[in-house]
Amino acid sequence: MIRAGMIRLLSAGIFSFLPLGNRVMKKAADIVREEMDAIGGQEFHFPALNPVELWEETGRVKAFGDTMFHIKNRPLVLAPTHEEVVCWLAKSHIASYRDLPQIWYQIQTKFRNEPRPRSGVLRGRQFLMKDSYSLDSSWEALDRSYELHAKAYRNIFRRCGLKFFEVGASSGAMGGTGSQEFMVESDSGEDIVVLAEDGGYAANLEVATSIVPRAAHYVDNKPLAEVHTPNVKTIDELAEFLKVEHNLLAKSVVYWAHDTPVLILMMGNDELNEAKLMSVLGVAVRPVEPEKLVELTGADSGSIGPIGLKARSVQSGSGGTGTQGFKIIADRLLEGVNNLISGANKNDYHLTNIDLQRDCRIDGYYDLRTVQAGETAPNGKGSLRIARAIELGHIFKLGTKYSDAFGARFLDEKGKELPIIMGSYGIGIERIVACHIEQNHDENGIVWDKALAPYFVHIVLVSVKNKKAVEVAERLYADLTNAGVEVLFDDRKDISPGFKFKDADLLGMPHQVIVGEKYLADGKIEIKERKTGKRTFVDSKDIVRKLRRLLA
RNA sequence: CGGGGCGUAGCGCAGCCCGGCUAGCGCGCUUGGUUCGGGACCAAGAGGUCGCGGGUUCGAAUCCCGCCGCCCCGACCA
Structure with missing residues (x-):
């Protein structure tokens, strides 16, 4: 985009849009506007400057923290x-x-003090966003508004010529009941998604699930035993040392949920998914510092397990070992297993033949593992792969969190006062443009789809010294403009033809009209389609009609 | 916020270790001429608080200290 003269960086994450870039942004915004209007949206223009008190109402001054810009000489925020x-x-x-x-929707500049703006326009401190909000009287009505948005979003991205997919997402700290992201696969993306090869499943890695075999339950329930495992730190080493399969082993990781230590048991070498943990516990989590581990469990990482935790451990009445202060949860793959091997909370020792029901108190079994490439999709069809993606749009069912905070209520048919049920929906306009370019370019430059192209036609006047050529080109420019065709006219003098051709390919308008004495002698004008490189020669009288037909 | 790199002409960079003549190179720009259908050529020019502030020194783009900005990796990301 920078090379094509569309944008220019002013400061980290802050860009100027030059005329060419601005035209594209307008086109993208217009498509968004049309589709929002089509689902009954009304366009607003809300202020970017907000009183801080407004944000105190919902507690989001704190929630956004440093990500929100604060005005210094007034109690205002951006x-x-x-x-x-x-x-x-x-x-x-x-x-x-x-x-x-x-x-209600608007297309407006948003301000976020991103700690680290990156990937050009993909994550800026100031960016254009279409945000809309649905207000409904029932949860069923919210579902309808949500579906309308999903439909509008599909239309928007399809019209912008984007290959996209939809994923279920973590509703996260927005506090909603459902959310969905519209993604475009890209190596420069910041999200990681899980995709089924057959296209039948797509989800954000944060919530993705898969089908993997559970740990086994053995009829022969052996008694608990301690084994010496010197210098064994990792699950792989343990499997090697004991000559057993990974699904007999349980890895323990310890996190803080506020001030409560939580021990999480994972099968084998499964990776804990922090986003899933966070939604299970309902609070922000962070790993326990390595130096605190001994104090809490009695062992260093590698020898930690669910039994005999040091932190104020007490004998429970039933004879099993319980703990006080520690919360223990496990991945659901471990539900009901026995003869399991895990750390003994004593360095270099592990316990074998653990029966989770018999020997310890598990506070719950949840899906906590991170999906890995090659696993089977939850619908049983297709193997999963993991890819990076750019989030183009996100739709949320918000519920009543914000209307409760503000007391935004309505009277229903029976005269009962109820909170308005909200949804919130966003699209990043810059991202549409950036993704379009990424998906539509070749070694020579951009290949615009006519829906977003800054101009439909690029007139390349080759023979600037030839009177007739200049005349024809200028008249063509006027005729096309009058006919409602958007035209860029390269009439630069003292620039060699090769330079102009390269520029035309780089800027990538759908059709190049090349005016030069070479073919003009026969009364012909050349049209080159950027996408295919196909050249056609058209009689100069017919050219306006021909181009209008291409535009339709 | 942690780790790394960079800051010298409009743009891209060299010079810095090992302090020393007038701070260079490519692109672009200006003027003149030739060229003119796939990033032309010749000639003559213009253009610099060497990121900012302090220090060391006879002398600092170069060494030291502080600050600022930008890029990359990580943490974070409604």
Whole structure:
């Protein structure tokens, strides 16, 4: 984009859009606008400057923390999103179920103080976003608004010529009941997604699941025993040392959930998925510092297990070993297993033949593992691969979190006061453009789809000294412009033809019209299709009609 | 916030270790001429607080200290 003269970096994550880039952004925004209008959206323009107090209402000054820009000489912030403003408006404008449903949207600059802007325009501190908010009187109505948005988003990305897919996502700290992301596969993406080879499954790695065999339950339930395992630190080493399969081993990791230590048991060498852990526990988590591990468990990482944890461990009444203070949860693959091997909470010792039900108190079994490439999709069809992706759009069912905070309520048919049920939906406009370029380019430059192309036609005047050629080109420019065709006219003098051709390919308008004396002698003008490189020679009288037909 | 790199002409860079003449190179720019259908050539020019501040020194782009900015990796990311 920088090479094509579309944008220019002013500061980290802050870009100027030059005329060419600006035209493309406008095209993308117009497509978004049309599809939002088509589902009954009403366009707003909310202020980017918001009073801090507004954000205090929902506690999101703290939640956003350093990501939100604060104005120094007024108690104002630069809005990173607009749920608060929407709620504030809804509170005074929505009184009855008769006022609902509503879809309010805007296309506006958002400000986020990203700690690390990267990948050019993909993660900026200031960026253009279409954000919309649905207001509904029931959960069923929210589902409808949500589906309308999903439909509109599909139309938008399809019209922008993007190959995209939809994934289920973690609703995370937005506090919603459902969410979905629209992604484009790209190595420069920041999200990691899991895709089934047959296209039948796609999910963010944070929530992805797969079919993997559970650990076995043996009829022969052996008694607990301790084994000496000197210098064995990892699960792989342990499997090697004891000559057993990974599914007999349980890895233990310890996290802080606020101030409560949580021991998580994973089968074999499965990786814990922190996002899943976070949603299971409902609070932010962080790994326990290595130096604290001995104090908490009695052993270093590598010898930790669910039995006999040091932290104020007590004998439970039933005779098993329980702990106080520690919470122990396990991946659901371990549910009901016996004859399991895990750390003894004593350095260089492991316990064998653990029966999780008999020997310890597990507070719950949850899906906590990270999906790995090659596993089977949850629908049983196709093997999974893992890819990087760019998030183009995200749709959320918000529920009543924000309307509760603001007291944004309405009266239903029976005169009962209820909170408005909200949804929130976003699309990054820059990302549409960046992804389009990434998916539509070759070694010579950009290959615009006509939906987003800054201009439809690029006139390359080759023979700047030839009077007739200049005349023809200038008239063509005027005629096309009058005919409603967007034209870029390269009439630069003292620039060699080769230079102009290279520039035309780099900028990538769908059709190049090449005016030069070479073919003009026969009354012909050359049209080159950028995508295919195909050249056609058209009579100069017919060219406007021909191009208009291509545009349709 | 942690780790690494960089900051010298509009752009891209060399010079810095080992301090020393007028701070260079390529592209671009200006002027003149030739060229003119796939990134032309010749000639003559213009263009610099060497990121900022302090220090060492007879002398600092170069060495030392502090700060700022940018890039990359990580943490974080409604």
